[in-house]
Each structure stands twice: as structure tokens, then as C-alpha cells.
Amino acid sequence: DQQVKQNSPSLSVQEGRISILNCDYTNSMFDYFLWYKKYPAEGPTFLISISSIKDKNEDGRFTVFLNKSAKHLSLHIVPSQPGDSAVYFCAARDNAGNMLTFGGGTRLMVKP
Amino acid sequence: DAGVIQSPRHEVTEMGQEVTLRCKPISGHNSLFWYRQTMMRGLELLIYFNNNVPIDDSGMPEDRFSAKMPNASFSTLKIQPSEPRDSAVYFCATLDRGGTTEAFFGQGTRLTVV
Numbered sequence: 001d002q003q004v005k006q007n008s009p010s011l012s013v014q015e016g017r018i019s020i021l022n023c024d025y026t027n028s029m030f031d032y033f034l035w036y037k038k039y040p041a042e043g044p045t046f047l048i049s050i051s052s053i054k055d056k057n058e059d060g061r062f063t064v065f066l067n068k069s070a071k072h073l074s075l076h077i078v079p080s081q082p083g084d085s086a087v088y089f090c091a092a093r094d095n096a097g098n099m100l101t102f103g104g105g106t107r108l109m110v111k112p
Numbered sequence: 113d114a115g116v117i118q119s120p121r122h123e124v125t126e127m128g129q130e131v132t133l134r135c136k137p138i139s140g141h142n143s144l145f146w147y148r149q150t151m152m153r154g155l156e157l158l159i160y161f162n163n164n165v166p167i168d169d170s171g172m173p174e175d176r177f178s179a180k181m182p183n184a185s186f187s188t189l190k191i192q193p194s195e196p197r198d199s200a201v202y203f204c205a206t207l208d209r210g211g212t213t214e215a216f217f218g219q220g221t222r223l224t225v226v
Contacts, residue, residue, distance in 0.1 A: 034213070036217075041219075042219055042220075043116070043203055043217030044155070044217045045217070046214035046215075046216070049213060089154065089155055099145075099160055099168060100145065100157070100215055102147070103155075104153065104154030
């Protein structure tokens, strides 16, 4: 049973437009959420995070929104750039043991 | 710090052979995770350690898989015997439970079992 789901395996966006990546979770015990970016042949790298006590966190072009009642979070990238093309993973931390559970990833393609 | 170091970067082996993947965590990090990335399942957690102690190995697919962390600076993931369906990229990640929340990943080991 997947506790963290990214239902869109891929997303294509024009350069300069907004990219919205979505993530749903089922475990109410998750207290911290993270987004990672992964380029081919590299390990995932941390991008941005949000605590469950907040509903928004912004860092430059990247904003993460959390809707606890819907158990949903999203990552907004605006404006999107070709260098943003990568696989994005949503992850959630279990407050019991710091275990990170990942979603299946969404491949973002930003077209020039 | 050089980050999380995994070796080898690539491994090609024949079915039935033993495979050992290695990970050197970032110095001072006290949690270590082994993940496997596949097209079907994305990043799935196999096992994680806190202070060198295995906490949850429920993600280990079969008894053919085993992991150890003999000290704070080294961990291994062993597959014996290996099978073609084990082909995937295996990542090691570590974090400092007393510090920031994000885990840092190694560059992964691409395993191909033929």
C-alpha cells in the first residue's frame, strides 16, 4: 500500500510558465514533507520542505503548499526553466522514526 | 565533506552471484537508509538504521537481501543469490537526526543482473 502517491508520472510545461506537481499521502502520522529533484545518473537532491504546522513554504521560484485536511501537497515552480527538467519526488517523514517514504516520482519536462 | 559515497557506481553480475553494495555516510550522520529505484515502484525504502541499529527492514523484498552497519562510517547491502529482477539503481541516504530534516543521497549503484 503506497502511503505517498504521485499520480502524474510525467508533466510537460513551456518555459516561463508555471509547473505544478502534486502529491497525496494517506498516513496521518507524517509530520514533515519534502521535495527532491533527481537528474539522470545522479542521486536525488533536496529541494524544499514544509512542516505539517504550516500550509506554505516559499524559496525563490519554488513554493510548496500543504493541505492537511485533504492530505495533499503540491510543488509550484514559477517561472519554469529548461534546467528544471528532472524527476521530482515527494517524500514524507514519519514522526516516529525519521523514516522517509517517497512517492513514485513525476518527470517534468520544460520545453524552451 | 565529500557527501554520501557509494561503491561501485555500476555492477554487472550473473544470476546466482553474490553482490555487495557499499555506502559511506556523511560524517556525523546517525541515520542511514537504503532505497531501490525502479520504473514501477519509484524509490522504495528497503531498510534503515539509527545509530548503526536496524530499525525497520520491512521493505527488504526477500531473505536474499541483507544489510549491515558495523560502524558509523560504513554500511553494506548484500544480495545472495542475485536474480535478474533485482536489477535497479540502489541508493544510500543519510541524515543527522539532531540537525536538519532532509536526507542526503549518494549517487547510487546501478545493478544489472544478467
